[in-house]
Amino acid sequence: MERYELIAPCHFGLEAVMKREIIDLGYEITEVEDGKVTFEGDAEAVAYANMFLRTTERVLLKVGQFKAVTYDELFEATKSLPWERYIPQHGKFWVAKANSIKSKLFSPSDIQSIMKKAIVERLKEKYKVEWFPEDGEPYPIRVSLLKDVVTVGLDTTGTSLHKRGYRQFTAKAPITxxxxxxxxxxxxxxxxxxxxxxxxxxxxxxxxxxxxxxxxxPGIHRSFLSEEWxxxxxxxxxxxxxxxxxxxxxxxxxxxxxxxxxxxxxxxxxxxxxxxxxxxxxxxxxxxxxxxxxxxxxxxxxxxxxxxxxxxxxxxxxxxxxxxxxxxxxxxxxxxxxxxxxxxxxxxxxxxxxxxxxxxxxxxxxxxxxxxxxxxxxxxxxxxxxxx
CATH class of the missing domain: 3.40.50.150 (Vaccinia Virus protein VP39)
Structure with missing residues (x-):
């Protein structure tokens, strides 16, 4: 099976707990940063991580990482990523969330729209079409910028993993x-x-x-977006x-x-x-x-x-x-x-x-x-x- 880098976001201050969970599942950690742990795994690891990790909000499949300080750089670097490897011709794709910390590019809406255009241009060239119906399975993309380094991931989870499926009734100020x-x-x-x-x-x-x-x-009572991929x-x-x-x-x-x-x-x-x-x-x-x-x-x-x-x-x-x-x-x-x-x-x-x-x-x-x-x-x- 093909190998991927997978990103598991977590609460700031709880990275060590997330790391231990991933190691206990049998996967190799490649990087630990504030609020996220990156690890290596195959396609099966996507399923295991979504089903068994208790402390992450979602599992992202890392598409790429690059530095960008201008919107032109953002566009070109996004376009150079191998999107056709992940998104089929009929796939519905959008930049669902962008956040920026200590970076020159800081407007989430601008980051989202420019990256969407870049992905469209890349897939136009690869699929030899001028228009995408986007009537297939969803492929939401999440982007984080930290000190001008852009990390791009596909969201394999969908609805956040804290929603196990059992909490239908909540009191005020519940803990996730x-x-x-x-x-x-x-x-x-x-x-x-x-x-x-x-x-x-x-x-x-x-x-x-x-x-x-x-x-x-924790995922036994729910479904995951990437089950359709x-x-x-x-x-x-x-x-x-x-x-x-x-x-x-x-x-x-x-x-x-x-x-x-x-x-x-x-x-x-x-x-x-x-x-x-x-x-x-x-x-x-x-x-x-x-x-x-x-x-x-x-x-x-x-x-x-x-x-x-x-x-x-x-x-x-x-x-x-x-x-x-x-x-x-x-x-x-x-x-x-x-x-x-x-x-x-x-x-x-x-x-x-x-x-x-x-x-x-x-x-x-x-x-x-x-x-x-x-x-x-x-x-x-x-x-x-x-x-x-």
Whole structure:
């Protein structure tokens, strides 16, 4: 199979998590930059990456990279790329998104229109036609400019990968599925450990954790744009990947995953989302305030996304809310606490400075992931029958 360079964008600050996921899939990393990881793979890798990567928003097939400081250079360099290798004569193609950072060319609309003209000119010459019906499969193109270096990729995903297909009901300020997965991966939590989210909202942390515990592929309930690109990715690749994803699911795994929220309606949303994801039997949701956070078990994890106070009416309630979270955590003396928050006084009211924190951009909002790791549980003694 032909080899490609594939680009997996991710949240700024979570590149290491994305890199580890790709390596675990068996692919070789070629470059790690702010907000994206590039790796090598064949056509089958496109299917595997879309199906199994939990922390990327999409998978781009890299068409080319070049430097451009004028629109003439942009046009000529775009035209020189081998577009006929990817886009068939009836394909529908457009520059769906362009972004520019620290580059002389900075107007997204101008970049998009000039590159579209260049691609048309290239394909006119190659297909010996003057007009394209564009009535075939879609081929959206994404372009990023960083310090005048233009990276061009075909979007193999379509609808963003954070849309797993299960979250039909959302609470206010939900965390995306991809970010929730990445944050869980930054903790030592495993399926045999307790997990509680006392501000569960629409249930994303709990559902993503349950899917991980069940080894359920994040893309198992959805489709991908490049499934229709049969000249690039054989239909067999997709059927093999889907079959493997189905075979790996283990929904009989025993878990202790709990989600609380003070809002009864929101708890109902979380339950329904979990049902749609196929993991509702693995999670216990209930209406419960953070002041009632408790658990008889030891060595559990609190992983949560409390309110940040984006709405003015919420801000006055935040000190008490974070103070209560800190007090309840203090009573769970063997537990670990992981909090993502854009509230600048989070540590102050939790009552202690986090031993570790990580700056993460949640969309355009700067947040911190405050990490309070607890003690490790004692190693289990081997069963007498397993010795010798």
């Amino acid at each position: 599925e991809t970010l929730a997965s990445a944050l869980l991966m930054l903790t030592p939590w495993k399926a045999d450990r307790i997990l509680v989210d006392p501000f569960c909202g629409s249930g994303t942390f709990c559902i993503e954790a349950a899917m991980m515990a069940a080894d359920m592929a 049969k000249h690039l990715i054989p239909e067999r690749s997709w059927s093999d990947v889907r079959e493997e994803a189905e075979d790996r699911v283990r929904t009989d795994v025993q878990t202790d995953i709990q989600g609380y929220d003070i809002d009864r309606e929101v708890v109902g949303f979380a339950r329904e989302n979990a049902r749609l994801a196929g993991v509702d039997h693995m999670i216990h949701f209930q209406q419960r305030p953070v002041s009632e956070l408790s658990h008889p078990g030891k060595y559990g994890f609190i992983v949560t996304n409390p309110p940040y106070g984006e709405r003015l009416e919420e801000k006055s309630a935040l000190p008490a809310l974070y103070r209560t979270l800190g007090e309840r955590f203090a009573k769970l003396d063997t537990w670990s606490l992981y909090v993502i928050s854009g509230y600048p006084d989070a540590e102050r009211y939790i009552g202690r400075t986090a031993p570790k924190n990580r700056k993460i951009y949640n969309g355009m909002m700067k947040t911190y992931f405050y990490q309070y790791p607890g003690p490790k549980p004692p190693r289990r003694k081997p069963h007498p029958e397993s010795e010798g």
